[in-house]
Amino acid sequence: MKTTSSGESLCCVSAEVDDFFVRDGTWDTNIFHEVLTHNVYGLPSCPGAKVVDMGAHIGAFSRLASDSGAAQVFAFEADPDNYEILAINGDKKWESYNLAGWVSGPARPSCYVQKCI
Numbered sequence: 001m002k003t004t005s006s007g008e009s010l011c012c013v014s015a016e017v018d019d020f021f022v023r024d025g026t027w028d029t030n031i032f033h034e035v036l037t038h039n040v041y042g043l044p045s046c047p048g049a050k051v052v053d054m055g056a057h058i059g060a061f062s063r064l065a066s067d068s069g070a071a072q073v074f075a076f077e078a079d080p081d082n083y084e085i086l087a088i089n090g091d092k093k094w095e096s097y098n099l100a101g102w103v104s105g106p107a108r109p110s111c112y113v114q115k116c117i
Contacts, residue, residue, distance in 0.1 A: 004084050020089050035060035046070050057082050059089040066093045
């Protein structure tokens with residue numbers, strides 16, 4: 001069992017996944033399963049890709065990208081409590097940042113979206 005700097009207890013999401021931590025009594029476990037178990041975003045295999053996860057929460061999508069073959073994941077999370085858990089859940093392919101991002105001006109970012117939910 002791990003704890004955050006504020007003393008909040010974290011538990012493993014499941015016996016099968018003993019290196020991804022969530023907060024008990026929150027939506028964290030449901031989000032993990034929606035993203036990783038059910039792949040609700042429809043992320044395909046992405047060997048060698050560089051993936052940017054804006055609003056990374058505690059890292060479920062970042063973990064999915066890493067498990068799907070991404071060479072590098074850049075995870076951004078503005079909320080300090082979520083970021084702390086994101087950093088705990090990170091792996092060697094991740095770079096985690098406690099920052100928010102935005103686009104200014106006429107630039108349009110390119111995004112991969114397979115389906116809308």
